[in-house]
Amino acid sequence: MKTPNNAQEGGYPIDAVFMPVLNANHSILSYGDEKHEILFLEIWTNGSLTPKEALYEAARNLIDLFIPFLQAEEQDRNLEDNQGRVSLPFFTLHDVLDKLRKNKDESN
Numbered sequence: 694m695k696t697p698n699n700a701q702e703g704g705y706p707i708d709a710v711f712m713p714v715l716n717a718n719h720s721i722l723s724y725g726d727e728k729h730e731i732l733f734l735e736i737w738t739n740g741s742l743t744p745k746e747a748l749y750e751a752a753r754n755l756i757d758l759f760i761p762f763l764q765a766e767e768q769d770r771n772l773e774d775n776q777g778r779v780s781l782p783f784f785t786l787h788d789v790l791d792k793l794r795k796n797k798d799e800s801n
Contacts, residue, residue, distance in 0.1 A: 713741045 716737040721730050736744035 713738050714747050715739055 714736060716735075718735040720733045722733065723730050734748065736747050738744055738747055742750075
């Protein structure tokens, strides 16, 4: 990919076509005995997807980013605890979300 002349070092050029989220804000509010908190998310989109869809995709991308770390930790734990045994493949939240979506599609 060719870098534009006005690109800053350490930055990534982004095409506006691929930016359906216009603005995102969050706030955390304490309530009750100050031990409980509520997370408020405000997501503005350009209409190509709903805020709920944008949140779902963002959460999915974060999960996908951290899965290799979780798998490496699980493999290390299996090697230490179960030397010589075969471990089952790592089951991810991504798999659960896909299964839930398929079940929802089948019920409709």
